Amino acid sequence: EADIxxxxxxxxxxxxxxxxxxxxxxxxxxxxxxxxxxxxMELHLIHYSYGVNSTEKGDLSSESTVSRIRxxxxxxxxxxxxxSHTSQYLCASGPRARVRTGELFFGExxxxxxx
Amino acid sequence: xxxxxxIPQYQHVQExxxxxxxxxxxxxxxxxxxxxxxxxxxxxxxxxxxxSGEVKKQKRLTFQFGEAKKNSSLHIxxxxxxxxxxxxxxxxxxxxxxxRLYFGRGTQLTVWP
Numbered sequence: 001e002a003d004i005x006x007x008x009x010x011x012x013x014x015x016x017x018x019x020x021x022x023x024x025x026x027x028x029x030x031x032x033x034x035x036x037x038x039x040x041m042e043l044h045l046i047h048y049s050y051g052v053n054s055t056e057k058g059d060l061s062s063e064s065t066v067s068r069i070r071x072x073x074x075x076x077x078x079x080x081x082x083x084s085h086t087s088q089y090l091c092a093s094g095p096r097a098r099v100r101t102g103e104l105f106f107g108e109x110x111x112x113x114x115x
Numbered sequence: 116x117x118x119x120x121x122i123p124q125y126q127h128v129q130e131x132x133x134x135x136x137x138x139x140x141x142x143x144x145x146x147x148x149x150x151x152x153x154x155x156x157x158x159x160x161x162x163x164x165x166x167s168g169e170v171k172k173q174k175r176l177t178f179q180f181g182e183a184k185k186n187s188s189l190h191i192x193x194x195x196x197x198x199x200x201x202x203x204x205x206x207x208x209x210x211x212x213x214x215r216l217y218f219g220r221g222t223q224l225t226v227w228p
Contacts (some may be wrong), residue, residue, distance in 0.1 A: 040154070040201055044222040090157055103148060103160040104216065106207075 003027055006091050006107035013081055014115050021076045021110045023091030031094040032074040033104065036060055036087050043090070049074060050096075083115045088112070117142055117208050121219030129227050136190040137224035138204035147180050147187040148216070150203045158203060184209070194226045 004025040023032065035044040043079055045058030049068040063085075065077050074093075078085055088111045092104040118141040128134050133192045138147065147167045162171055163182035166185065169176045187204055201221040208217070212216040 031140040040152075040221075040223055042157070043218045045204065045215075045218075071228065091151075091160075103163060104150075106159070108157050 003104050004091065004093055004107045006089075006110050008110055009108065010111050012112075012113045012115065015080075015082055017081050019078050019081055021078075021089050021091075021112070022030070023074045023076070023107060024072050025074075025093040025105070026072060027093060027095070027105070028071060029093035029105075030071070030096045031104075032068065033092040033094075034058075034064075034066060034074070034076045035090040037090055037109075038087055041083075046078065046089075064091065081112075083114045084111060086114050117217050119204065119206065119217045119219040121222055122205055123222055124220060125223045127225045127227065128194050131193050131198060133193050134198070136189050136202050136204075136224075138187040138219050139169055140185045140206060140208075143209040145184075145185050145204035145209045145211070147204055147206045148182075149178060149187075149189055150202050150205065152203065152221070153200045156200075164200070169179075182217070191224075194224070196226050196228055197217050199224060 007022045030051045033048045035043040036046055037043050044060040046060050047066040049055045055066050088109045090109045091107040094104045095102045120185045122137050146163055148163045151160040151161055152158045162178050167184050168182045169180045175192045186201045199221045203218050203221045205216045205218040
């Protein structure tokens with residue numbers, strides 16, 4: 001059982017609000033990722049990190065920011081939420097593996113609705 | 116840029132029929148991983164293939180990694196309703212120093228009882 005947690009699970013918020021989605025893992029993984037996904041559709045990489053103080057933009061960094069001050073914590077912040085941000089946000093983590101990339105463990109997701 | 120293509124996007128089968136999804140990368144991959152996402156759930160790792168031409172089986176599921184390490188397939192024999200979900204392939208480019216995973220768009224499998 002993977003130990004990666006996301007909060008909140010569900011959030012309904014008004015346009016223009018600032019929100020932070022939390023993601024924590026207790027597996028000591030170096031790699032952490034944020035993906036955006038509409039139901040049953042493809043995964044869009046938003047941001048990723050390969051360790052403390054390391055963050056990179058993905059293909060869809062869309063007015064969001066991340067930080068990686070501690071290994072276990074990788075929060076995602078939307079400075080000003082818009083209806084186009086309505087989606088599910090999935091956090092994932094993975095170990096630094098011998099074979100370049102190991103498996104990813106996904107959290108249960110944060111489903112965001114912006115009115 | 117790096118692309119991972121997956122077909123078909125949707126597949127509807129009668130329970131008991133076989134199912135196959137195909138994954139093709141624009142560049143050589145270091146390895147290929149497969150994930151399954153149940154409706155309303157999150158992706159869950161199924162398997163990783165590393166070697167050229169590798170074939171692995173998990174009960175009714177057979178995974179293959181192509182000789183050139185640019186394509187892969189997942190075959191399910193005699194589907195069951197529990198196989199419903201979206202199947203994603205993903206892999207890091209061979210020459211990538213950071214090992215970022217590139218995901219395919221996924222194949223949504225529906226199984227009619």
